[in-house]
Every structure is written in C-alpha cells, then in structure tokens.
Amino acid sequence: MNRALEILKERGFVQQCSDLEGLSNLMDEGPITFYIGTDPTGPSLHIGHMVPFFAMRHLRDAGHRGIALLGGGTARIGDPSGKTEMRKLISYEEIDANTERFIDQLDRFIHFDGVNALTANNKDWLSNLNYIEFLRDIGRHFSVNRMLSFESYRMRLETGLSFIEFNYQLLQSYDYLQLYKLHGCRLQIGGDDQWGNIVAGIELIRRVEGAECYGLTFPLVTTSDGKKMGKTEKGALFLDPEITSPYEFFQYFRNVPDSDVERFLLMFTFLPIDECRYLGSLKDKALNEAKERLAWEVTSLIHGEEEANKALSAAKAAFRGEGDASQLPTIEVEISRLDSGIGVLDLFVEAGLAPSKSEARRLVKQSGASVNGRKIENEMQILTSRDLENNALMLRAGKKRVARVVPKS
RNA sequence: GGGGAGAUUCCCGAGUGGUCAAAGGGGGCAGACUGUAAAUCUGUUGGCUGUAGCCUUCGAAGGUUCAAAUCCUUCUCUCCCCA
Numbered sequence: 001m002n003r004a005l006e007i008l009k010e011r012g013f014v015q016q017c018s019d020l021e022g023l024s025n026l027m028d029e030g031p032i033t034f035y036i037g038t039d040p041t042g043p044s045l046h047i048g049h050m051v052p053f054f055a056m057r058h059l060r061d062a063g064h065r066g067i068a069l070l071g072g073g074t075a076r077i078g079d080p081s082g083k084t085e086m087r088k089l090i091s092y093e094e095i096d097a098n099t100e101r102f103i104d105q106l107d108r109f110i111h112f113d114g115v116n117a118l119t120a121n122n123k124d125w126l127s128n129l130n131y132i133e134f135l136r137d138i139g140r141h142f143s144v145n146r147m148l149s150f151e152s153y154r155m156r157l158e159t160g161l162s163f164i165e166f167n168y169q170l171l172q173s174y175d176y177l178q179l180y181k182l183h184g185c186r187l188q189i190g191g192d193d194q195w196g197n198i199v200a201g202i203e204l205i206r207r208v209e210g211a212e213c214y215g216l217t218f219p220l221v222t223t224s225d226g227k228k229m230g231k232t233e234k235g236a237l238f239l240d241p242e243i244t245s246p247y248e249f250f251q252y253f254r255n256v257p258d259s260d261v262e263r264f265l266l267m268f269t270f271l272p273i274d275e276c277r278y279l280g281s282l283k284d285k286a287l288n289e290a291k292e293r294l295a296w297e298v299t300s301l302i303h304g305e306e307e308a309n310k311a312l313s314a315a316k317a318a319f320r321g322e323g324d325a326s327q328l329p330t331i332e333v334e335i336s337r338l339d340s341g342i343g344v345l346d347l348f349v350e351a352g353l354a355p356s357k358s359e360a361r362r363l364v365k366q367s368g369a370s371v372n373g374r375k376i377e378n379e380m381q382i383l384t385s386r387d388l389e390n391n392a393l394m395l396r397a398g399k400k401r402v403a404r405v406v407p408k409s
Numbered sequence: 410g411g412g413g414a415g416a417u418u419c420c421c422g423a424g425u426g427g428u429c430a431a432a433g434g435g436g437g438c439a440g441a442c443u444g445u446a447a448a449u450c451u452g453u454u455g456g457c458u459g460u461a462g463c464c465u466u467c468g469a470a471g472g473u474u475c476a477a478a479u480c481c482u483u484c485u486c487u488c489c490c491c492a
Contacts, residue, residue, distance in 0.1 A: 255446070257446055257447060258444090258446050258447065260446095284444065287444085287446080288445075289444095291446080357457075358454095358455080358456060358457075359454090362454080363438080363439070365439090366439040366453070368440075379459095380459080398438075400445060
C-alpha cells in the first residue's frame with residue numbers, strides 16, 4: 001500500500017475508504033490534492049475537529065496537497081449528519097467571524113503556504129447559487145429514495161428534518177465537484193459521520209465529469225468508556241485558550257483512560273509509531289507517566305511548547321507540590337477584601353470552583369473543599385490575609401480541581 | 410384544510426388539584442478504593458439562607474381555586490393520521 005496511506009492506517013485514522021486500492025495506486029503515481037471540510041458553526045475549533053487536520057499534516061508531509069475548506073456557505077444551513085436535532089441558524093456575520101478564527105487556529109497548526117496547504121470557502125460558490133440552475137445541473141443526479149436510505153437521514157425522519165437540512169448533502173457534493181474542477185481535488189477526508197455525504201460527492205463527480213474520486217473517513221473518536229472524545233464537564237475541549245485554558249487542555253489528556261493512551265498518542269501527536277506503541281504498552285504507574293508525555297505533546301502542538309511547559313509545571317505544582325504554582329488557574333482579589341475576610345463559600349464561587357453557593361456548601365459538606373491543604377470543615381469559615389501562604393491561597397475542590405487566589409493591592 | 414397525540418428540572422422519563430423542587434434512570438459532582446486511570450460501592454444533584462424558612466421552575470400568556478405541573482381559555486411549537 002502507498003506509504004502515506006500506510007501511515008494513516010497504522011495510526012488509526014482509517015475507518016472507511018471508497019476504494020483503498022484505487023486510492024493507493026493514485027497516490028503512488030504522484031502527489032494528489034485532497035480536501036477536508038469544516039463548518040464554522042462555533043466560536044472556536046475543538047479537539048474533535050482536529051482529527052482530520054492531523055491526517056492532513058501526515059498527508060502533506062508525504063508531499064500531497066491539502067485544502068482546508070471552510071463551510072462559510074454550508075454553515076448557513078446546518079448538517080443533520082449524526083445529530084438528532086436541527087441546528088439553529090446562525091447569522092452571516094457570526095459565520096464570517098467564526099471562519100476567520102478557524103483559519104487563524106488552523107494556520108498555526110497547518111501553516112497554509114498557498115502551495116501545499118491552502119484554504120477555500122464554499123461561500124464563494126454557494127452564496128449566489130441560482131436555484132433553478134442548481135436543480136437542473138446538480139439536483140437531478142440525486143435520488144430522494146437513495147438519500148432517505150442513509151442512516152443519518154433515517155434517524156432524523158423520526159424526529160423531524162427540515163428541507164434545508166435535507167439539502168446539505170447536495171451542497172457538500174457540489175463542494176467536492178467545485179474543488180475537483182478548480183483544484184483537481186481527488187480525495188475528500190473527514191469524520192465517519194460524513195461518509196454518506198462524501199460518497200454522494202464522489203458519485204456526483206463521476207456523473208458530471210466522468211472522473212473517479214475518492215473518499216476516506218476517520219473513526220469518530222470516543223474514549224474507551226464510550227464518551228465523546230474531548231468532552232469536559234464544561235463542554236468541548238476548545239483550541240481557543242480563552243475558552244479552554246492550556247492547563248485544562250493539558251489536564252484533559254493527562255487524565256485520559258489507560259486504554260486510550262496509545263490510540264491518542266498515535267492520532268494526536270507526531271511521535272514515531274514505535275514510540276507510541278511502547279508508551280502505550282507501559283503498565284500501572286509507568287503508564288500514568290506516559291499520559292504526561294501525551295498531554296505535553298498534544299498541548300505543545302496546539303498551544304506551543306512554552307504553554308505546554310507551563311501547563312506541565314502547573315500540574316506538577318497541583319499534584320506533586322514541586323512545580324510552579326503560579327501557572328495554575330489564578331484569580332486576584334482586592335487586598336482590602338482579604339484583610340476584612342471573605343467567606344469560604346464566596347471564595348470558591350469566585351474562583352470558579354463552584355457554580356453557586358449551594359454547590360460550594362455541598363462541596364464543603366461532602367468534605368471536598370480545602371484551602372492550603374487543610375480541609376474546610378465549617379462552611380461559615382472566613383479567610384483573611386493571615387491565611388495567605390507564599391502570598392496565595394490554594395483552593396482545591398475534590399482531588400483534581402485547583403485554583404489559586406492572590407491578593408491584588 | 411380536517412382529526413388525533415404531545416411539550417416536565419442538564420438528558421430520557423414518571424407524575425392528572427394539596428403529602429411536588431417534582432419518582433426512576435442517565436449524566437455531573439463529592440467521598441472510599443487507586444496511579445491525577447478504569448471498574449465498584451456510598452452520598453449528592455434548582456437558587457438564596459444558620460437543615461426552620463423564602464424565592465424561581467413543569468412550552469407561553471391569562472383565568473378558576475384557600476391551593477395547580479395537574480382544571481379552563483387563547484397562543485406557540487412538535488409528531489401522527491386523513492385530504
């Protein structure tokens with residue numbers, strides 16, 4: 001098999017391929033152009049979005065040319081695939097703003113040089129489509145019967161599917177056709193929930209252009225306990241450090257289940273395959289340390305080495321008391337307030353360790369709250385500047401959540 | 410257009426006048442056990458407040474009643490059947 005494909009397969013990226021042999025042969029002949037589409041429907045990319053982009057880097061490094069297609073047009077509609085509810089419509093301004101952020105975040109990871117890595121926006125050809133022409137040229141190639149047989153639509157038939165969403169597949173197929181015509185794109189990669197849409201695009205190109213294109217999907221990444229990958233208690237693991245701090249990001253990977261270490265190393269880092277396998281094969285405590293490596297590598301790829309080091313240091317401070325505590329999540333409190341004293345409950349809420357005073361109270365009652373290593377027994381306790389140690393209060397909620405309070409004059 | 414069913418707390422889903430902040434499950438959080446893992450067990454899970462109390466919540470707005478998630482009216486939305 002083609003070497004680049006081989007790598008993807010070994011690293012666990014391959015779920016389905018429209019024609020693995022054909023694709024392999026094509027890639028052996030020389031560099032190909034491929035694309036991956038993402039709809040800018042949120043304020044930031046999250047880790048789940050990144051799987052195809054890791055693949056993009058592997059392919060690019062093997063000499064192929066990748067296009068990151070931003071769905072500035074399709075985001076106006078919403079893809080029903082894999083969802084059980086209609087996506088709410090987003091304003092055009094919001095979509096454009098999201099698009100810019102997405103490109104920005106991706107550029108740091110992919111580095112679009114305009115030669116081997118480029119971006120495109122389907123808004124360019126979708127926003128002014130002529131309805132009648134579109135139906136004549138594209139719509140006629142789609143069989144409703146066939147579309148209804150797809151799992152993603154069948155599922156939604158139960159709960160309701162609006163006509164515009166139903167059209168999503170046509171638009172995505174049209175994207176592929178456009179990229180084929182404009183850039184000679186021969187391969188579309190994406191998450192496995194995109195399979196139906198990708199195949200539809202391949203068929204469209206075959207009918208309209210008589211050309212053979214390919215599709216390759218990646219497994220939808222879940223943790224081995226069945227949870228969606230990258231879900232934290234607050235939601236997804238975002239790339240934007242304002243939404244998900246590098247420390248949180250680091251901790252997510254630091255706490256991944258044992259059985260996922262190898263898989264995540266293979267997919268979310270560029271460490272050599274052998275090393276990933278070795279690290280993943282470790283047992284007990286040693287495996288626990290492999291998680292640290294995993295967390296550092298991924299954080300470094302997304303946020304840079306410096307942030308990764310800070311996060312690592314903060315984690316060490318929180319759990320082993322040896323790193324740099326100043327890198328932990330920190331809030332500042334007016335020194336005058338500290339002098340007069342603040343109730344523990346309020347402090348925990350302010351530090352973001354509890355969403356409400358009731359929660360904070362519960363935390364204390366269940367003996368999950370501590371300050372500077374001492375358990376809080378009384379929910380009425382008042383903390384003052386006399387409780388500062390090294391000019392800080394170290395708040396802990398449960399075993400894993402930590403926040404530091406420092407005085408501000 | 411006609412007929413029927415439904416909208417409950419983060420999710421699913423009970424609840425048909427007071428004993429309902431609302432069963433049960435899921436998820437979350439905390440504790441025990443550990444390795445910052447998994448599994449398991451226990452507790453907890455609207456808000457504010459000294460465990461007494463007060464406030465907000467059962468699609469929306471009105472109304473009946475001492476008292477409503479539960480009854481009435483109108484509205485919005487969803488699903489199903491017929492045309």
